[in-house]
Amino acid sequence: xxxxxxxxxxxxxxxxxxxxxxxLGGFTVxxxxxxxxxxxxxxxxxNLYMVVHSQGQSLELLIGAGCVQRVxxxxxxxxxxxxxxxxxxxxxxxxxxEVEDYSNYHMVLRFMAGAMGLxxxxxxxxxxxxxxxxxxxxxESRGKGNVPSxxxxxxxxxxxxxxxxxxxxxxxxxxxxxxxxQYVGDDGTCRICGLTFADIEQAKAAKTVIVTCEEIVPMDFxxxxxxxxSLPHFMIDAVIPAPFGAHPTACHKFYxxxxxxxxxxxxxxxEDDSFKRYLDEWVYPFHSQEDYLEKVGIRDLLKIRANxxxxxxxxxxxx
Amino acid sequence: xxxxxxxxxxxxxxGRLVHNGDILFAGTxxxxxxxxxxxxxxxxxxxxxxxxxxxxPSLDELPLAVADPRVMVRTSVNTSLADALSLLCHxxxxxxxxxxxxxIDCYGNLNSxxxxxxxxxxxxxxxxxGACDAASMAYGVIIFMQHQRRRxxxxxxxxxxxxxxxxxxxxxxxxxxxxxPIAVVTNLGVMKFDEQTKKMYLDEYYPIxxxxxxxxxxxxxxxxxxxxxxxxxxxxELTVLRQDVxxxxxxxxxxxxxxxxx
Numbered sequence: 001x002x003x004x005x006x007x008x009x010x011x012x013x014x015x016x017x018x019x020x021x022x023x024l025g026g027f028t029v030x031x032x033x034x035x036x037x038x039x040x041x042x043x044x045x046x047n048l049y050m051v052v053h054s055q056g057q058s059l060e061l062l063i064g065a066g067c068v069q070r071v072x073x074x075x076x077x078x079x080x081x082x083x084x085x086x087x088x089x090x091x092x093x094x095x096x097x098e099v100e101d102y103s104n105y106h107m108v109l110r111f112m113a114g115a116m117g118l119x120x121x122x123x124x125x126x127x128x129x130x131x132x133x134x135x136x137x138x139x140e141s142r143g144k145g146n147v148p149s150x151x152x153x154x155x156x157x158x159x160x161x162x163x164x165x166x167x168x169x170x171x172x173x174x175x176x177x178x179x180x181x182q183y184v185g186d187d188g189t190c191r192i193c194g195l196t197f198a199d200i201e202q203a204k205a206a207k208t209v210i211v212t213c214e215e216i217v218p219m220d221f222x223x224x225x226x227x228x229x230s231l232p233h234f235m236i237d238a239v240i241p242a243p244f245g246a247h248p249t250a251c252h253k254f255y256x257x258x259x260x261x262x263x264x265x266x267x268x269x270x271e272d273d274s275f276k277r278y279l280d281e282w283v284y285p286f287h288s289q290e291d292y293l294e295k296v297g298i299r300d301l302l303k304i305r306a307n308x309x310x311x312x313x314x315x316x317x318x319x
Numbered sequence: 320x321x322x323x324x325x326x327x328x329x330x331x332x333x334g335r336l337v338h339n340g341d342i343l344f345a346g347t348x349x350x351x352x353x354x355x356x357x358x359x360x361x362x363x364x365x366x367x368x369x370x371x372x373x374x375x376p377s378l379d380e381l382p383l384a385v386a387d388p389r390v391m392v393r394t395s396v397n398t399s400l401a402d403a404l405s406l407l408c409h410x411x412x413x414x415x416x417x418x419x420x421x422x423i424d425c426y427g428n429l430n431s432x433x434x435x436x437x438x439x440x441x442x443x444x445x446x447x448x449g450a451c452d453a454a455s456m457a458y459g460v461i462i463f464m465q466h467q468r469r470r471x472x473x474x475x476x477x478x479x480x481x482x483x484x485x486x487x488x489x490x491x492x493x494x495x496x497x498x499x500p501i502a503v504v505t506n507l508g509v510m511k512f513d514e515q516t517k518k519m520y521l522d523e524y525y526p527i528x529x530x531x532x533x534x535x536x537x538x539x540x541x542x543x544x545x546x547x548x549x550x551x552x553x554x555x556e557l558t559v560l561r562q563d564v565x566x567x568x569x570x571x572x573x574x575x576x577x578x579x580x581x
Contacts, residue, residue: 027400030386076446084443088443130478131479157494197399311388312389
C-alpha cells in the first residue's frame, strides 16, 4: 500500500468541492486541522456544510472567511478564549449561515451511525428540549443535497411500552473528514495520541479522509504497538505532513494551545475589519507551513512545545 | 473572620454537595474548582471525568478547556466523546454534572443556545455542547449561575437542557429514567427544588446578602421561607482552595481586597 502524500494545496484542489459536507476533527482548542483549513480559505471554497460537535478555532476561521453556508453543531466556541465564537455568533445573527443545533451526544451518535451503516440512531437525550422541537434550517432545504429530510423525529419507544419518548436521529456521512493526527505510518496507519474526541467515528463515516500529521513514521514503528493505533491504513485517502499543523490549537505530546495567538485572535475576531486584517496577516500570505511558522516565531513555538513526559507545556502563561 | 470572594464561596458551596464516590462530569472554571476541592477535603473517592473522554486525570495543572491537553495526563483511561457521554447514563453510578447557562427558569431548565428565534435571533450563545446530554442522562445536575433577573427568567427564550420541565412529575412522564437538577449555586446563595412541585426555592444565602435581596435578583417568584444563612468558608476550605487547588488563581481571579463579609 503506497502512501498518498500530498501538499495541502493539492489535497484541497482534488478532494474538496464547493458545497461539500465536511467534518472537522478535534475539539475547541485541541487538534483542529488548522493547516488544511487555512488552505481551504486560500482556495476560496464556498457554501461548505460543516458537521461538528464542539468547534472550535477551525470553524471560526472558515465561517469568518465566508466559506460556510450551513452548520450542524452542538457548541460553537473556543473555550475560555471565546466562550461563544465571535465569527460564529456574528454570522448567525446576521443570518449569513444556517445553523442546526444538536447536542454533543447527538452529533457523536450520528457520526457513529454513519460509520456503522445504521439507518438511524435513537437516544433519550434532549427529550422535551427546544433542540428537538425547533429547527434552524429552512424547510425548503430539507431533503436536498446532504441535508437530511428530518432534523430528527420524536416517537414512542417502539420496543418498550413503558419506555416513553425517544429521539431518532439521522446518520451523518460527510463528504470529507479533516483529521489532524500525531503519527501516520509510511503504510498509512493513523495514530491519534491522547483523547480521540469523535475523530475516529468522523473518519469512518466520511467518504474521503484527509489526515494532516505531525510525523510520518516507519511502518515497523507504528505496528510495534498496534493497540495504540486509531485508523487502518486503507481508510486514509491523503496524508499531508504538517508539523505544528494544529497551531494555534494543541496537539498532545507535541505542543500546547498557543494562548498568545488565541488572545490575539480574540481581539481581532469580533469586528469585520480587524478579522480581515487577521486573514491578510495570518492566512492568505502563507503557502507553506514553514513560512507560517516563521511568522509565529521560534520564541512562541518554544513556549508551547510540549514536555515529552507530560504532553503539554508546564508553566505556560495561559492567562 | 477571614474574607473570601464570591467565586470562592460558590466553589466551596457546590463542592459541599458532592458525595464521596460520586462520578463527576466537570466542565472547566468553577466546576473544576468545586470538584477538585471536594476531592481534597471530604470526597477523596470522587472521580472527575470530562465529556471529551479524559477519565480521572491527575490535574496537576488546572485545565482551561475540557479539551485541554491537561485532561489527558495520568488518567485512568483516555477515551472518546461517545464513551465519556455514555458514562453519564450508566445506572450503576451516581453521576453528577456541573453545568452553567445563560438563562434558567424556576424548574431548572437551561438556555445556552439563543435569544429571540432562529428567524429573528437577538443573541447567540455557544449551544448546549454536552449539557443537554448531562441534563438528560446524569443522576443529578448542579448548576452554576450569576444571580441576575435577566438570567433567572419566567420563560426561557430556548430550552437547551431539560431540568424538571413543567414541574411535578413532568420529567418522568416525558420518558426520562432519572436525573434532574439538584441545586443552583450562584454568587448570592444556593437554590434547591421542592420535592413535590420541583419549583426552585432559596435553601441558603451567603453571609454577604439576605433572602430579600436574593428574591429581588430573581425574575420569577422565589420561595424564601426555608432559607438559612450558609456556613462561611472554613479556614481549611479556603487554604485547600487557594494553596492546593488553584495557587495561580487562574479561575479564582484576584484575592479579596477587602472583606466581603459584613
